[in-house]
Amino acid sequence: MKRKELASEYGIKSICFVPAEGGVVEFGISEACAASWTSVDDANNAVMPVAEMKAAFQQGATHLIFWRKVGDEYICGASYTKSDYARALKAVRGDDKTYASESAEMTFGAEGEGPVATAARSNKEITIEDAALFTSYTLVRLGSFKRMSLAAEYNVKNIHFVPCRDGVIEYGVGTFEKA
Numbered sequence: 001m002k003r004k005e006l007a008s009e010y011g012i013k014s015i016c017f018v019p020a021e022g023g024v025v026e027f028g029i030s031e032a033c034a035a036s037w038t039s040v041d042d043a044n045n046a047v048m049p050v051a052e053m054k055a056a057f058q059q060g061a062t063h064l065i066f067w068r069k070v071g072d073e074y075i076c077g078a079s080y081t082k083s084d085y086a087r088a089l090k091a092v093r094g095d096d097k098t099y100a101s102e103s104a105e106m107t108f109g110a111e112g113e114g115p116v117a118t119a120a121r122s123n124k125e126i127t128i129e130d131a132a133l134f135t136s137y138t139l140v141r142l143g144s145f146k147r148m149s150l151a152a153e154y155n156v157k158n159i160h161f162v163p164c165r166d167g168v169i170e171y172g173v174g175t176f177e178k179a
Helices: 004-009 050-058 083-093 099-103 115-122 136-142 148-153
Strands: 012-020 023-030 063-070 073-081 126-128 156-164 167-174
Touching: 004 012, 023 073, 050 063, 050 156, 050 167, 063 099, 063 115, 073 083, 073 099, 073 115, 073 167, 099 148, 099 167, 115 126, 115 156, 115 167, 148 156
Parallel strands: none
Antiparallel strands: 012 023, 063 073, 063 167, 126 156, 156 167
């Protein structure tokens, strides 16, 4: 693997490559991740929702997070931030943090009231038009959105939560300006 040293530098311990329309979806786990793969079957246990991912980027998504149900909570199974967006964000912020990287460290209860669990339970897409302006009406209608301040910090708008076979795909559109 040509990027073995790079993977080691970032603490990546396992990588899976899945063919998809237009290319390959690459996902993996890091040393910091609680998950562990001991075989190819472990890596392929979660079916990546390729059609939903393609639709997200066709709609202008700058990030994507796959929330996978493990036990009684949803954990980040994979996340991606478009490279041009990540570079522009770094130039504005001065760090390597993104909405997706910060979100990936969180977990959500499967029976919770937030959009990840609600989308999964209802089997319906949930859209938050402007996460930074998440209103009290929306809180009553949808439940809590723990990452409202994070969305505001990264100027993330139009966040979609799409249920799929093995979890929930979240995608949204961020802007480069500082909040």
